[in-house]
Amino acid sequence: MNKLVVKFGGTSVATTAHIQRVAARVLKEVEKGNSLVVVVSAMGKTTDQLVHMANELCAEPSKRELDVLLTTGEQVTISLLSIALQKLGLKAQSFTGWQAGIHTETVPSNARIEQIDTQAIERALAEGKVAVVAGFQGVDSNDNITTLGRGGSDTTAVAIAAAIQAQRCDIYTDVEGVYTSDPRYVKNARKIPQLSYDEMLELAHLGAGVLHPRSVELAKNYEMPMSVRSSYCEEEGTMLKEEVQMEKDIVVRGVAFEGDIIRLTVYYEAPYTSSLASIFTTLAKHHINVDIIVQSVIPNMTPTVSFSVKKEQLKEALIILGEHKDTLGFDHIDHEAELAKVSIVGSGMASNPGVAATMFDCLYKEGIPVKMVSTSEIKVSVVIPQEEMLHAANALHEQFDLSILPETIA
Amino acid sequence: MNKLVVKFGGTSVATTAHIQRVAARVLKEVEKGNSLVVVVSAMGKTTDQLVHMANELCAEPSKRELDVLLTTGEQVTISLLSIALQKLGLKAQSFTGWQAGIHTETVPSNARIEQIDTQAIERALAEGKVAVVAGFQGVDSNDNITTLGRGGSDTTAVAIAAAIQAQRCDIYTDVEGVYTSDPRYVKNARKIPQLSYDEMLELAHLGAGVLHPRSVELAKNYEMPMSVRSSYCEEEGTMLKEEVQMEKDIVVRGVAFEGDIIRLTVYYEAPYTSSLASIFTTLAKHHINVDIIVQSVIPNMTPTVSFSVKKEQLKEALIILGEHKDTLGFDHIDHEAELAKVSIVGSGMASNPGVAATMFDCLYKEGIPVKMVSTSEIKVSVVIPQEEMLHAANALHEQFDLSILPETIA
Incomplete structure (x- = not known):
């Protein structure tokens, strides 16, 4: 059975109706015979609203407490998505960062993952459950809740994929993949079927904005095949891997x-x-x-x-x-x-x-x-x-x- | 130094402005030389809103996942209150149920506390911090998040007070104490200065609605002095203890x-x-x-x-x-x-x-x-x-x- 890690960002889970669509998409992957870990972000603008409340109390709130506050966002999503999956007849179990064994440095608001203790997730998968994991969050060696900084949920997804030796990590987002240039401004910009990690890193650093560089670095280090694709359609997205098929005579990708x-x-x-x-x-x-x-x-x-x-x-x-x-x-x-x-x-x-x-x-x-x-x-x-x-x-x-x-x- | 546990319910922390008032009240108690654990509920109608979202997905959502969802409510409050306390110059640290070492049975949505591992809270108090603890929640022996059922935050407060051998547990609420009868309907109903645990239990079971019976039972078992008082005024509330001062010739309390x-x-x-x-x-x-x-x-x-x-x-x-x-x-x-x-x-x-x-x-x-x-x-x-x-x-x-x-x- 193929193990896949799939990740859905904030716009893909913005409302309970969105969450139902994500659940339906997950069901499809399970029906193909895949064993799934689903990583999710906070719903829509939740993070902004939480930060706003903190700022009503203090212009520069403590980073430790801000992490405690913000991680509730993904915790809401994992429970709601698990409920939606159960409604579709799937077995599902939610995992916060600490429940998923995601151990990080003691660096509030911008911690790096040090190690993932995959036991709990692996047990859930072995029991035929979909494991629904909160992105962006972990726990340090003193039981403090930490967050991974910008693009953290992508990083969670790739790190779990590497730790459980998944076949692939799919990042579902609101675009159909990585483009040769920004289609809003460049005529005839088209989706790129395959990219190497290094090419993606240059594009990510250059502001293509689809994936956070840290997640791509991690995928490169573990040679984890990774795709970027749309939550809203069935189209294949962009596949990232170490050795991409060479496009004939093409040296410039984007x-x-x-x-x-x-x-x-x-x-x-x-x-x-x-x-x-x-x-x-x-x-x-x-x-x-x-x-x-x-x-x-x-x-x-x-x-x-x-x-x-x-x-x-x-x-x-x-x-x-x-x-x-x-x-x-x-x-x-x-x-x-x-x-x-x-x-x-x-x-x-x-x-x-x-x-x-x-x-x-x-x-x-x-x-x-x-x-x-x-x-x-x-x-x-x-x-x-x-x-x-x-x-x-x-x-x-x-x-x-x-x-x-x-x-x-x- | 006196150790006190104080608890503020949902209406007392309904908005960030309310949380600032609670912070000011906590500051006052600290300035009297007390060492404080503050237990809080979810803000205002948060719990209802979360349940509503779950019900949009499923009429009878899984209790395990509902617990994961609902506990985010108190987690938001503990971080915001900690930020508000820090803004007033106090040292403060938030604790979710699992961080506070609140171990419960494996009974989703209605677990009883089995044991409290007070190490983390005691360390925070020893460091001169106010410990801000999420009420209503705990963790079972399989790392599942659990909730304590109705009136759970009162129970959390009394259980922690017993575990750290606090001098007293003060329940701050939106009424000034326990009354001889419901003042909305009974002329000249007045606040009762002191009650025994058993009297409170009978009144609680009979629908006086101020305290959940389980918290009073716990206070009785550990002989923990407990008071009920208003978040909004300085008046003394109602004191519950084993041996109350006998009121002359009075046999009926309420x-x-x-x-x-x-x-x-x-x-x-x-x-x-x-x-x-x-x-x-x-x-x-x-x-x-x-x-x-x-x-x-x-x-x-x-x-x-x-x-x-x-x-x-x-x-x-x-x-x-x-x-x-x-x-x-x-x-x-x-x-x-x-x-x-x-x-x-x-x-x-x-x-x-x-x-x-x-x-x-x-x-x-x-x-x-x-x-x-x-x-x-x-x-x-x-x-x-x-x-x-x-x-x-x-x-x-x-x-x-x-x-x-x-x-x-x-």
């Missing part, structure tokens, strides 16, 4: 983009008087996320270093750098706003050095100026004016023929 | 009453052809609660047995008796509706045999017919026409001078 990027440029009077690293160490200490870094040291020119930050962190970054001006030894800073980052991602790139050139050429022909560039083995990112973001994304999607479903080599 | 009583009468053709007990065994098997029983076997008269049941169980009782007519060996049944039960309660009664006579005399003078009588060591109950219920209650309250706060003998 185009990701993200606005509200700021480029900060730090000017030095003379060659650096302190280590360049110290700027980034200082910013990291204050939780400022720096993305692309470009330095320029040209003879007879002012040495500079440029880097991109998110718009909402600009003010704080400027204050922190100003406070450390003397130690860091720079002369002045300026910044350029209203920029965006556009990236192309694909595992095939590593062995196709011409891809970056094709990208720059495409942007040049479209008259889009490139302000910064960053590359990795499997992606190329450029920073461009924000007003050109969708223009660039569409042009690149077209350039790399992403709208055409490619033939695959078996 | 008048309780309850409407919608039915008298069923079973007629036999000849002396009983089967054991009388079999009627009551049969009814008990079908969860029909029989209260007062009167039998009459008079020479040359048809033998009968009469008993009272609640109006809502009449139909079921008639069906069950009808189905077992042959086995039970009776001839026919009739019933009288629109009756009420009025009771007087007081420990002093045992040594004052004239009390029942005074009661009957009073009712006779008021022209109120008595249909049935039942007595115990510390109470006398009569069944009378429902339309005379408040008349009788007021007359008896007057007769026994209950409106006058008696002098006490130290």
